[in-house]
Amino acid sequence: MYIVPERVIADLMTREAAFDAVEKVFAAMAAEDAYNFPVVREAIGHEDALYGFKGGFDRAGLTLGLKAGGYWPHNLEKRGQINHQSTVFLFDPDTGKAHAMVGGNLLTALRTAAASSVSIKHLARDDAKVIGMIGAGHQATFQLRAALEQRNFEKVIGWNLHPEMLPNIEAVAAEAGLPFEAVELDGMRAADVIISITSSFEASLMADHVSPGTHIACMGTDTKGKQEVDPALLVRAEVFTDEVAQSVSIGEAQHAVAQGLIEAADLTQLGAVINGAHPGRSTDDQVTLFDGTGVGLQDLAVAARVVELAVTQGIAIEVDF
Structure with a gap:
């Protein structure tokens, strides 16, 4: 299994790569080649936090997994950390084995921005x-x-x-x-x-x-x-x-x-x-x-891309899991 920690994401993922990944997965969804799983999103009754899971399967891109995380509204003021916190987990769709764990904070920001950017390209x-x-x-x-x-x-x-x-x-x-x-x-x-x-x-x-x-x-x-x-x-x-x-x-x-x-x-x-x-x-x-x-498929698309880049550049941490 590969681990791509949050600290290296900024040096790997670009806005252009995020845009391309999100545009492709939106197209796959509309073509019914990819689908999202039901979302779990709950107030946990601690720190006013919202926590949940988003996942899915992209048959076209052979990407399977989920993002776990949410919104902790007091993080910035209390701890100097961003309020959105998340981690993406990818699995091998052929075997079900864990494939990668990826820091999801910056990726969430990039994929969210990519989604609105894709909408501007096609609708504005x-x-x-x-x-x-x-x-x-x-x-x-x-x-x-x-x-x-x-x-x-x-x-x-x-x-x-x-x-x-x-x-x-x-x-x-x-x-x-x-x-x-x-x-x-x-x-x-x-x-x-x-x-x-x-x-x-x-x-x-x-x-x-x-x-x-x-x-x-x-x-x-x-x-x-x-x-x-x-x-x-x-x-x-x-x-x-x-x-x-x-x-x-x-x-x-x-x-x-x-x-x-x-x-x-x-x-x-x-x-x-x-x-x-x-x-x-x-x-x-x-x-x-x-x-x-x-949608969860956005997270999986950008995470899969960053894993590819991390492995190619020798940055991914490989562990026996």
């Missing part, structure tokens, strides 16, 4: 110039860096419940040589693309905060009860997702479905657009929304 208008960020935490910086590679953006605008965190994304804008402006939520009407990446349990972005032609990537809702946007926005938009079943149960669509505003049949897998089975955006005025719930 080609002439998108302004990108809006809702959320300015650790994950938001990864989101913005990946998104800026998909269009010729000219400006970044941002809102965060705690404005003192906005310099996090302002710094990323500065790295890219772009101006940054802090706005109120109604200022998001100026955005052509909006990424929402928060841990909120109450909607922030309302339907009237979004202009015609905008693409929205909702990336923070991955648990029962979480919510980032107004359910009316999902009625207004053409909604795409990584996996429909997960979207309507623990994703952003859970609220609109529960209120009877939309049905599961109204959602489309993003992989269908990648495969050419769905046209994606139909007009420049159409609002598109990607409900990125974070």
Whole structure:
């Protein structure tokens, strides 16, 4: 069995490699060559933590495994560690034997950013110039860096419940040589693309905060009860997702479905657009929304790739297990 520790991931995995892995696995899911297992995600009653398991099997890529971990909201303030903690375990699909254990913290950030970036590539208008960020935490910086590679953006605008965190994304804008402006939520009407990446349990972005032609990537809702946007926005938009079943149960669509505003049949897998089975955006005025719930197959795809790189470069630790 191989071990690829967290400390070496940054030197192995790139945004480009994560994007390629996630795009391919979304396509495999839509082609029914890969499927996710039911998610376990629970509040453990300690440290206000959410903990769970996401797994699946990619028949096309012969990748089998799971990610274990979750969200510890007090880690940063108490211990100087990031709040999201996870580990990916891969198994040989031919034998069931353990194949690899991989640090999942950076990979989670990269694969989450890759998912919204893939949605921007396939759904945002080609002439998108302004990108809006809702959320300015650790994950938001990864989101913005990946998104800026998909269009010729000219400006970044941002809102965060705690404005003192906005310099996090302002710094990323500065790295890219772009101006940054802090706005109120109604200022998001100026955005052509909006990424929402928060841990909120109450909607922030309302339907009237979004202009015609905008693409929205909702990336923070991955648990029962979480919510980032107004359910009316999902009625207004053409909604795409990584996996429909997960979207309507623990994703952003859970609220609109529960209120009877939309049905599961109204959602489309993003992989269908990648495969050419769905046209994606139909007009420049159409609002598109990607409900990125974070599927186990994303984690397995990027973990499998990093194991390949680690073995090739002689960095992986091999143990008898």
